[in-house]
Amino acid sequence: MFRAPKVLVGEVSKDQARPAAPGSPAAQPFGETLLSFAGRLTRLQTEILAGLDVPLTIRQYRILSRVDAGHTSLMALCRLAHRNPPTMSESVNKLVKQGLLTRETEAADRRTMALALTAAGREAQEAGRLALEKFSAELTAGLDEHIRADLLTVMHRLYSETESLLDDR
Known part of the structure; x- marks a missing residue:
């Protein structure tokens, strides 16, 4: 079970800020800290999903x-993930082989394939969702509700900004 460090929770929750020790993560420039934090979250998410009964990658x-x-x-998956069809097809093929997805022809257009979760795929997705929700709740448990609301607003804005950067590629 993940536990947010009490020092971090205490520092974030207080109105007054303490000066950061030289060389500590708090002394890093904003952009470097943001990217380091994103990398750490990705690593933790990777570890959580890999530790499930049915191990998954973040992409899966x-x-x-x-x-x-x-x-x-x-094609819808390609657009959402900003990936090309061969890359997405390879990932989907692995999930089909694992028995987590099925591929069927669309009734309206027999040239189009529709993907669907199998029962095992639904269970794996739900297990991943619950594990990541638990992690998120534990990570932010000590944060004041106002800080959580402000963080959510900022994260939505940054997500939108990075989405538009990917759209331009």
Whole structure:
């Protein structure tokens, strides 16, 4: 079980800021800290998903989640992930071979393939979702509700900004 360090929670929750020790992560420039934090979250997410009964990569978890949300065509998945069809097809093929996804022809257009979660795929996606929700709740448990709300607003904005950067590629 992940536990947020009490020092971090205490520092973030207080109104007054303490000066950062030289060389500590708190002394890093904003951009460097942001990118280091994102990398750390990715590593932790990777470890959490790899530790499930049915181990998943981040990419596999996202594909299962997006198919579960109704994005059932390969092209829709490519657009959402900003990936080319061969890359996405390779990932989807692995999930089909693992028995987590099925591929069927669309009734309306027999040239189009529709993806669907199998029962095992639904269980794997749900296990991943619950494990990541638990981690997120534990990570932010000591944060004041106002700070959580502000962080959510900032994260949505940064996510949108990075989305537009990917759209331009």
